[in-house]
Amino acid sequence: MVSSEERRLEVLRAIVADYVHNQEPVASKAIVERHNLGVSSATVRNDMASLEEDGYITQPHTSAGRIPTDKGYRLFVDRLSDVKPLSTAERRAIQSFLEGAIDLDDVMRRSVRLLAQLTRQVAVIQYPTLTTSTVRHVELVSITPARIMMVLITDTGRVDQRMVDLGDVIADESIARLRTILNSTLAGKRLTDAAAKVAELPESAPADLRDVMTRLSTVLVESLVEHPEERLVLGGTANLTRNAADFPHSLRQVLEALEEQVVVLKLLAATTDPGTIVVRIGEENEAEEMRSTSVVSIGYGTRATLLGGMGVVGPTRMDYPTNIAAVRAVANYVGDILGK
Secondary structure, three states: OOOHHHHHHHHHHHHHHHHHHHHOOOHHHHHHHHHHOOOOHHHHHHHHHHHHHOOOOOOOOOOOEEEEHHOOOOOOOOHHOOOOOHHHHHHHHHHHHHHHHOOOHHHHHHHHHHHHHOOEEEEEEOOOOOOEEEEEEEEEEEOOOOOEEEEEEEEOEEEEEEEEEEOOOOOHHHHHHHHHHHHHHOOEEEHHHHHHHHHHHHHOOHHHHHHHHHHHHHHHHHHHOHHHHHHHEEEOOOOHHHHHHHHOOOHHHHHHHHOOOHHHHHOOOOOOOEOOOEEEEEEOOOHHHHHHHEEEEEEEEEOEEEEEEEEEEEEEEOOHHHHHHHHHHHHHHHHHHHOO
């Protein structure tokens, strides 16, 4: 025998499913016709009255039907017992698309494009934060006798290239010595620690290399310091305009807020460990401009290290089970690829 509490939840699920699918307020008659709940219209009406009284659904002014409130969506998401997993074909498509990436920038761009396509929402991904990255290698490539390209490679696949004018002609043998000093000092160090070490390099360098090392160090610090403007990639913003009816007064506000890096980084800030999905619905969003949206986010990385966050932003009337499954799947693949 189904308890009245479970039956009310079934009615709420039916209202969420129909409203997400049809964008129309849902009446008791439609629930009885479309969903096999095994109860009468009168029972469904009573359950709807009870759900409305408790603030889970509400009646738009002009309609006989009901729509979920933020509180209703929250109960629905909290009671999601089964998130429909992606099909084998979908998972294989994600894997082959992401594994075709040639470098970190490409992984980020592909991930965002893929997530926006799978969910039809705005997708956002944060670059691996430099605080968790370590220096894998520093390469020096002679371009002309007085000009070097310095390449910093991190363990997360970030590659930063900078040109350095040496102010003097330098022999290949000196470049090899500089390369050795840089790598023996920095390889394996976290970027934040490496930045402090770089400051000491000119002092400890052999006298004949001190001037060149000073120039290299000045440029290298630039690569090691976090640049917030490089930390995010957004995709699928046009998906919001397709759902303009969900934002009767706030679409412009939402679009402007998404251009603010700080606002978007805050949306991802709740992701504290890889694999844990966080859903923020409507009023639960800290930024006022985002309170007509829902955010499904997750941390990605290796089992031991959180590298960054990713997620989707859309109207509160979204397909939560599908979006949660897609966000989780893409995060798993990105974590695997960068973990290698």
